[in-house]
Amino acid sequence: xxxxxxxxxxxxxxxxxxxxxxxxxxxxxxxxxxxxxxxxxxxxxxxxxxxxxxxxxxxxxxxxxxxxxxxxxxxxxxxxxxxxxxxxxxxxxxxxxxxxxxxxxxxxxxxxxxxxxxxxxxxxxxxxxxxxxxxxxxxxxxxxxxxxxxxxxxxxxxxxxxxxxxxxxxxxxxxxxxxxxxxxxxxxxxxxxxxxxxxxxxxxxxxxxxxxxxxxxxxxxxxxxxxxxxxxxxxxxxxxxxxxxxxxxxxxxxxxxxxxxxxxxxxxxxxxxxxxxxxxxxxxxxxxxxxxxxxxxxxxxxxxxxxxxxxxxxxxxxxxxxxxxxxxxxxxxxxxxxxxxxxxxxxxxxxxxxxxxxxxxxxxxxxxxxxxxxxxxxxxxxxxxxxxxxxxxxxxxxxxxxxxxxxxxxxxxxxxxxxxxxxxxxxxxxxxxxxxxxxxxxxxxxxxxxxxxxxxxxxxxxxxxxxxxxxxxxxxxxxxxxxxxxxxxxxxxxxxxxxxxxxxxxxxxxxxxxxxxxxxxxxxxxxxxxxxxxxxxxxxxxxxxxxxxxxxxxxxxxxxxxxxxxxxxxxxxxxxxxxxxxxxxxxxxxxxxxxxxxxxxxxxxxxxxxxxxxxxxxxxxxxxxxxxxxxxxxxxxxxxxxxxxxxxxxxxxxxxxxxxxxxxxxxxxxxxxxxxxxxxxxxxxxxxxxxxxxxxxxxxxxxxxxxxxxxxxxxxxx
Amino acid sequence: xxxxxxxxxxxxxxxxxxxxxxxxxxxxxxxxxxxxxxxxxxxxxxxxxxxxxxxxxxxxxxxxxxxxxxxxxxxxxxxxxxxxxxxxxxxxxxxxxxxxxxxxxxxxxxxxxxxxxxxxxxxxxxxxxxxxxxxxxxxxxxxxxxxxxxxxxxxxxxx
Numbered sequence: 001x002x003x004x005x006x007x008x009x010x011x012x013x014x015x016x017x018x019x020x021x022x023x024x025x026x027x028x029x030x031x032x033x034x035x036x037x038x039x040x041x042x043x044x045x046x047x048x049x050x051x052x053x054x055x056x057x058x059x060x061x062x063x064x065x066x067x068x069x070x071x072x073x074x075x076x077x078x079x080x081x082x083x084x085x086x087x088x089x090x091x092x093x094x095x096x097x098x099x100x101x102x103x104x105x106x107x108x109x110x111x112x113x114x115x116x117x118x119x120x121x122x123x124x125x126x127x128x129x130x131x132x133x134x135x136x137x138x139x140x141x142x143x144x145x146x147x148x149x150x151x152x153x154x155x156x157x158x159x160x161x162x163x164x165x166x167x168x169x170x171x172x173x174x175x176x177x178x179x180x181x182x183x184x185x186x187x188x189x190x191x192x193x194x195x196x197x198x199x200x201x202x203x204x205x206x207x208x209x210x211x212x213x214x215x216x217x218x219x220x221x222x223x224x225x226x227x228x229x230x231x232x233x234x235x236x237x238x239x240x241x242x243x244x245x246x247x248x249x250x251x252x253x254x255x256x257x258x259x260x261x262x263x264x265x266x267x268x269x270x271x272x273x274x275x276x277x278x279x280x281x282x283x284x285x286x287x288x289x290x291x292x293x294x295x296x297x298x299x300x301x302x303x304x305x306x307x308x309x310x311x312x313x314x315x316x317x318x319x320x321x322x323x324x325x326x327x328x329x330x331x332x333x334x335x336x337x338x339x340x341x342x343x344x345x346x347x348x349x350x351x352x353x354x355x356x357x358x359x360x361x362x363x364x365x366x367x368x369x370x371x372x373x374x375x376x377x378x379x380x381x382x383x384x385x386x387x388x389x390x391x392x393x394x395x396x397x398x399x400x401x402x403x404x405x406x407x408x409x410x411x412x413x414x415x416x417x418x419x420x421x422x423x424x425x426x427x428x429x430x431x432x433x434x435x436x437x438x439x440x441x442x443x444x445x446x447x448x449x450x451x452x453x454x455x456x457x458x459x460x461x462x463x464x465x466x467x468x469x470x471x472x473x474x475x476x477x478x479x480x481x482x483x484x485x486x487x488x489x490x491x492x493x494x495x496x497x498x499x500x501x502x503x504x505x506x507x508x509x510x511x512x513x514x515x516x517x518x519x520x521x522x523x524x525x526x527x528x529x530x531x532x533x534x535x536x537x538x539x540x541x542x543x544x545x546x547x548x549x550x551x552x553x554x555x556x557x558x559x560x561x562x563x564x565x566x567x568x569x570x571x572x573x574x575x576x577x578x579x580x581x582x583x584x585x586x587x588x589x590x591x592x593x594x595x596x597x598x599x600x601x602x603x604x605x606x607x608x609x610x611x612x613x614x615x616x617x618x619x620x621x622x623x624x625x626x627x628x629x630x631x632x633x634x635x636x637x638x639x640x641x642x643x644x645x646x647x648x649x650x651x652x653x654x655x656x657x658x659x660x661x662x663x664x665x666x667x668x669x670x671x672x673x674x675x676x677x678x679x680x681x682x683x684x685x686x687x688x689x690x691x692x693x694x695x696x697x698x699x700x701x702x703x704x705x706x707x708x709x710x711x712x713x714x715x716x717x718x
Numbered sequence: 719x720x721x722x723x724x725x726x727x728x729x730x731x732x733x734x735x736x737x738x739x740x741x742x743x744x745x746x747x748x749x750x751x752x753x754x755x756x757x758x759x760x761x762x763x764x765x766x767x768x769x770x771x772x773x774x775x776x777x778x779x780x781x782x783x784x785x786x787x788x789x790x791x792x793x794x795x796x797x798x799x800x801x802x803x804x805x806x807x808x809x810x811x812x813x814x815x816x817x818x819x820x821x822x823x824x825x826x827x828x829x830x831x832x833x834x835x836x837x838x839x840x841x842x843x844x845x846x847x848x849x850x851x852x853x854x855x856x857x858x859x860x861x862x863x864x865x866x867x868x869x870x871x872x873x874x875x876x877x
């Protein structure tokens with residue numbers, strides 16, 4: 001029996017999903033539960049003078065109104081616990097939670113939430129990160145002493161000398177804006193205290209054990225007293241990495257000793273979780289006449305919003321990829337993330353790589369134009385190769401496939417694109433090709449591991465295998481892929497393998513569903529645990545049980561003086577080509593077709609691979625052209641899908657997903673992660689295609705019709 | 719207010735708040751949680767059901783407005799334990815990832831096929847412009863509907 005890989009095993013969870021039987025967190029509500037309603041700050045910056053809960057408490061059906069003083073340890077955050085669970089002194093963004101109403105019905109909770117009277121003294125609002133960094137700017141976190149959340153720099157070689165000796169130098173400035181995850185299932189869940197005095201939270205998320213850690217800290221309870229379980233998760237994309245309501249459910253259940261439920265509206269979801277960072281990047285690139293890139297300088301500022309979330313890590317990724325997928329001997333890359341009174345920003349598929357490489361891919365193209373070199377040849381000459389050196393002065397991890405990926409993309413584009421002229425004189429067509437890189441797994445010394453346990457039952461042959469691995473199924477299909485990996489190792493039919501993944505007390509910690517890491521790292525842990533269990537099985541152990549913690553090669557923080565260090569243990573590589581049609585009268589950019597080439601190392605499940613690529617391409621298309629989350633003076637002006645535009649079926653081009661298999665040395669059967677990569681080269685590929693169509697550069701995201709028209713007008717004036 | 723609504727072939731008499739939306743009637747009064755709520759503003763289509771055979775976003779109508787009418791939800795699509803060809807196609811062709819939009823997609827597309835049993839890909843895309851999916855990029859959804867349509871042409875089914 002062989003052949004559990006490279007096969008489209010249909011996902012077992014699909015049965016419940018096509019019949020409506022599979023329960024999402026919002027489906028867990030039962031009669032008799034208490035309903036919670038958050039009182040949000042609804043103002044961007046203010047001191048709380050007083051909170052009067054009397055009228056709310058007097059409302060029929062209300063059981064409690066919780067405020068800051070009810071929270072045992074009132075701070076949470078993935079890296080720094082700088083975000084109050086419930087604000088008691090100051091609110092710093094409209095998404096801040098101030099009070100939590102518990103009532104017998106949703107209507108009573110909602111009515112009572114409106115009766116909570118908060119006496120605010122408004123404070124100056126900082127809505128721009130550059131303003132936040134001015135020396136006279138008011139501090140948003142007094143105890144922190146600065147509005148800088150984090151700053152980061154990479155220096156390699158001698159940039160000043162390289163610019164002085166360059167044959168050609170180009171400069172430009174780029175800006176990107178917030179992106180909203182818009183997973184279709186708004187945040188929801190239930191919580192209760194069980195007979196063992198454990199707080200059970202049933203909800204959605206991306207990392208059971210990190211949710212558990214933060215909730216335990218908040219309640220000042222040992223982690224064993226907290227159990228996090230995931231129901232079916234309706235999409236995530238990074239937007240469920242931070243706690244949103246899981247801790248509020250836990251707090252209310254613990255305090256009130258009742259089963260509590262909460263179901264957010266879309267508007268609550270929109271203000272209740274972090275967004276992709278808006279970033280401005282000033283770039284300067286230098287090259288020799290022969291097309292060798294000699295220096296990259298990039299200075300970036302990121303809007304971190306009111307709380308740190310993962311800003312500290314996101315900006316490292318932005319700084320690292322300032323030079324894109326290219327080997328550059330001299331680099332100066334700096335970035336600072338600032339606190340503002342905007343919504344916090346954090347993880348979103350790509351985690352900084354899309355912003356950095358929007359700038360990098362346009363810069364290499366402009367550099368090629370300035371030299372009169374084909375931009376694709378320019379890429380070929382400079383792209384990372386096996387044994388190449390990273391910006392942090394270490395050799396790239398083995399398995400560098402950037403060039404074959406790019407070559408395949410170029411070849412496909414040549415075959416499939418540019419063969420039909422536009423249908424009207426006011427339409428222009430252009431093709432853009434860009435490359436991309438993204439780290440797989442955690443970076444810069446952040447502890448990285450995944451643990452899996454495999455149990456084998458039977459007598460002569462294995463009748464049943466149980467795989468325990470706390471990896472979140474957020475829709476991407478990880479449980480199916482991990483099960484295929486176990487089946488391949490054990491040579492046991494897929495159906496005989498039971499997966500236990502959704503309960504922090506029953507499955508070991510496999511880390512987050514993020515950083516394109518689960519197939520690679522959790523997959524490797526499952527692979528190794530299955531091998532170890534099988535070994536025991538062959539030694540006649542019944543049942544045979546093995547637990548393996550897989551740790552990839554260590555990464556390191558950078559040396560504070562030299563900025564040298566090992567940033568990552570693995571990378572994913574992609575290249576994309578897009579053909580666009582620009583409407584000269586409306587400024588509308590239509591993507592006609594998109595080729596997305598990825599090195600996936602080894603295909604575990606072809607259907608899921610293409611599904612991830614296609615879904616990623618469409619999110620990238622939204623990021624490039626449509627999705628414009630807007631805030632004005634700290635207030636969200638796009639809190640619904642009526643004002644925040646998502647791609648629909650009508651916006652979607654022909655998509656050609658291509659998966660190459662250059663083995664990742666660390667991956668199970670050579671598999672590597674890739675699911676963030678579609679977000680990386682797409683926006684610059686569109687910008688390059690638009691340039692090739694109409695001869696103007698768009699350096700702000702998204703490239704809305706207004707901006708395209710403005711750019712065309714400017715070109716005419718010039 | 720007293721209403722009598724037939725859902726998935728079964729008649730339900732209920733005394734409800736006149737402000738209650740159909741989607742809340744289905745989810746909270748009847749416990750049929752297969753119909754999902756994604757946006758509250760009638761953009762996303764996750765709550766699509768059949769109202770007298772037509773696709774309707776159940777967050778856009780009040781339960782009292784459908785008094786006396788026939789509703790089919792995702793739970794009512796399978797007949798005698800056999801999945802509807804559209805459900806099978808979404809499963810087999812990977813027309814879903816997180817699955818939250820899926821009930822709405824399936825109800826919208828089955829309603830559409832009743833008006834156009836043999837649609838082109840372009841027509842399928844047009845029929846789904848009111849249904850969001852954030853995971854799949856829609857490619858496999860369109861492929862699933864096309865495949866189901868072909869199968870249903872060969873072996874017609876109800877709904």
